[in-house]
Amino acid sequence: MVYYGISFVHNIIGISDLLPIGVGKAKRAHSMKSTELLTPFFFFLSYVISVSVCASWSRTGIGRVVWVSSLDHGIDSNVFVLTAKSTLASLHVSNGSIVWRSPYPISDDEPHPIAVTSAGSALVISFSDNRIRACLKNGSVQWEIRSCELLRATNEFIVVRSCESGEEAYTRLSNGEYFHPADKNSASSVAVDRIQLNQENERVWDFNGLALVSHPDGRFEAHKESEILWSRDEGFAHPTDVALYSHSDFSVLVFLSELGFMAGLDATKPENVIWRETVQTNCRLVQGHAEIAVVTCITGKDTTVLAVRSWSGEEVLRKSVSNFKVWRAEVENECHTSICVQLSDYLGASHIVSNINNTQETVDDAIQLRYEVGGTKISAIDKKSVLWQINAVPSSRIVLVVYENRHPSEHSLFPPAVRVTGDRRVLFKDTNPNLILILSYDERKKKMYAMLVDGSSGVTHQLVEHPNSGPAAIGVKGDGWFVYTTWNIGLMAYESNIVDLYRQPEIHASWVQERLRQNIIEYLTIFKGLSPWNEEKLYMSNSCSFISKCEVDEKPVGDGRPHVVRSSAILTQTVVAMTTTSTKLGITERSPLFVLDSGQITLVPKKLLDARRPRDTNPAYGAEYLKTYNPLLSLRPTSYDNTFLENGIPVAGIRSISCAPHPSRESPSQVVIAGLDLLYTHVHPIGKFDSLSSDFNHSTIVLMIAGLLISYMYSEGLLRKLSLSRSW
Structure with a gap:
């Protein structure tokens, strides 16, 4: 019984060649090496790790800083910043972390700040969508009004320009109500800073002995003498396009920023920026290739195409097309080269760009849809002609x-x-x-x-x-x-x-019947040696009585709707x-x-x-x-x-x-x-x-496998002794 019990433990492990089981034939047939013994163990551990819970991460941003101030003016006070994304935030001076932020509701017209002032105990900001907002020290909105322009400010009221009449109006700083002051010059004026969004060079603010630097690519740094105390990369808060590229064992996140760069990030480690490439600001990311990231940029009337490998940033294509303003770009999967991009403009003209010359002969015929949002027609065009054209419902766009x-x-x-x-x-x-x-x-x-x-x-x-x-x-x-x-x-x-x-039931049923009939004929002809045209009656429900006499098209019949x-x-x-x-x-x-x-x-x-x-x-x-x-x-x-x-x-x-x-x-x-x-x-x-679920107990499964491994090694020695004693 001991012998069969040890044999059962070996069978539990699942290695078939550890011992032969049989009365009177107990011999050691194979000597297992240590590497062969540990291979299943480590294979199982790697499998457990590979099916673990997928990682998630987030990156909080504020945008490129365009204005810096402090309401407390103390040594340990926080710095208040206003960004090009219309976000007001408070940052720790010591490490640059976010204390609070107040993002502006972003709409399709992308409003941006045009003027700001620190009047009294509040920050008053004027935005491009004709709104003026007053925020307190904790980021909460005190009031908001509709007005075209912030003209002047004092510690008691602000002067704005009305959008309807174009005249000046006075607003109380405490509650945002309009009023007519008795003495307009009684309060001391406060400076109103005009925001400059177009930034080609770095901007520097002096803040309590620190130099706060905002770079054109979005980086915001705190310098003390020649040392960088902390840095925030806010270029990732200005996305134009993002795309994920999956490879054999990892994924790369390709990020295109409107501030003029694109970068490749390890999808599992957000702090790991694999590569970074400087591009123009008016660019779009084209996703259509499994491994290559393609970017099209417009400069005046010209178009530049840039293609890089998603995992390394290696440039594989950079070409310019003169007098061609791209409207739509597609990566051609039928292209027989490594990378091939077809560009289209609003007029229907196309141009093929590839990393080899004379690529017009390398692209197979492919149907492309051409339409304009707000237009009245849509058409399908191949390389040669218009295949079809459909007009929208009359008077609609x-x-x-x-x-x-x-x-x-x-x-x-x-x-x-x-x-x-x-x-x-x-x-x-x-x-x-x-x-x-x-x-x-x-x-x-x-x-x-x-x-x-x-x-x-x-x-x-x-x-x-x-x-x-x-x-x-x-x-x-x-x-x-x-x-x-x-x-x-x-x-x-x-x-x-x-x-x-x-699919229409009667249409697709005939298609299934035809496929089934072909399989039956092949089976009868090859395996049974029978002719499918014999008098044997093969019946099928809801169809013809004799399959051999049922005339069915190879494709589904009917209009195909x-x-x-x-x-x-x-x-x-x-x-x-x-x-x-x-x-x-x-x-x-x-x-x-x-x-x-x-x-x-x-x-x-x-x-x-x-x-x-x-x-x-x-x-x-x-x-x-x-x-x-x-x-x-x-x-x-x-x-x-x-x-x-x-x-x-x-x-x-x-x-x-x-x-x-x-x-x-x-x-x-x-x-x-x-x-x-x-x-x-x-x-x-x-x-x-x-x-595996998030609460899966990895330690228990590892201990269980380790226990089975120790049991196997111990039982193998006992089995060898028992086999030797039985052989005598």
Whole structure:
């Protein structure tokens, strides 16, 4: 029994060649080396570490400093700074950390400060959107008024210029009320500083024996004599574009700043800036290559294309195109060279830039959509001619075009295009990547039109109108679905519209029958030696009686139009941006990510945005985990349906969002959000099926494996002695 007990321990370890089991045949067949013994142990440890919880980090910013002051004027007082991002902040003089900050609500017109004064115990700031705000020492807003210009200031009142009449007006500093002073010259005046946003050289402020230096690239430093006490890199608070590039075992975050540089950061270590490159200020980042970061810059009438390797910053392409103002740039995946970029302008002309000469012959024919937001038509053009052209609904103008936008690192695998319903029916998703959604708006009728178009042929499948709507719209496309939002004027709220696409059942059934018929014929011919045209009757339900006589086209018959299922819901909060998750193999179904006006980012499961959600309780739909339809879609942190990133911590001034597959796992999707803050995190659309939870006990599993290893080494010696004694 002892012998078989020791053998059982060896079988638990899982190494098959440790001992032969058999009565009368106990011999040592293999002598295991120490390296072979420890290999499974270290392999398991490395696997445990690799599936640990994904790291997340955030970087808090304030923006490039344009004004510095102190209200206390003490040796240990904090320094008050105003930035080009209209953010007022207080910094520790000793280390530069943020005591508090008061970010200005950033809108599409990007307001910036134009004048500031420290009058009395408050800071009065005038902004470019005709607002004047008074802030206290703790950053709270004391009052805010509408006015065009801050002219003068005293310790009791300020003088502003009215936007309506253009005349001077007097405002009390205590409460912001307008009044007419009896003696306008009784109070001593306070200096009003005019903000200079265009900064080509560094600016220096003397603060209690320290030299505070603001650099054009956003760096803000404190110098004492020749020593740098602390430094803040605020260039990362001015994003133009961000992109994630996934490699075999790591990810790189490429950051393009509007202050004239781009940098590559290790996605797991935000303090590790791998490389940094100086670029022009009017540049855009083009993501379309799995490893190369492409930047297009406009200088006057010329366009410069710069391409670098995302992991090292090595330059692989830099070329200029004269008299060509780029409107859209695309990385050509069909290009047979290492890097090839096709540039397009507003007039429809194109130019190909590559790292080799004579590249016009190296690009395969590819269809490109050309449209102009605010225009009335959209067309598809290849290298030679216009393939098709669609006009918007009369008297309406195009506001948005939603199309397929997969990450270049995502493989060509797709989630199953078949959906089994609760009553055992089969629905076939229409995953046509060429389908696009065109949204156009009629200003006079207050109507939004949604047009579903096949991008390869220009055929319009469906046209839907949304009456009583506003011009604002955003949307994304997933695997067989669209989600877009419109403003409902009557309800004074945003409306979410869900479009699910399925193939016509009778069309796709014939396509499946044809594939099944071919497999049966191949099986009968090769393996059974039978002719498929024998009199044998092979029956198939809902089809022809004899498969051999059923004439079916190789492609689905009919007009090929998708079966469209629509639904809508009212959103409880304003959505300002939208994107979809992306995974390595594309097996995990995409889910939309909503960016709210509060700066929060929430993951909304696709089950919640399903157009087939039943109006009443039905057990068949419950088997699909579809909840009963609710016309109100809650996007609040208290809702259990959606998941807020980083526990709902807002990201100030969001300007760009990017998703990328995880380099080694399928369940998570990497997300980076850039604005005044920079956030990197992971989301799991359908759960952490290949990742360990945050409370996983690593020490217990390590001790258990170590105990098994010690038991194995001890039992191996006993087994050797027992085998030797039995052999005698």
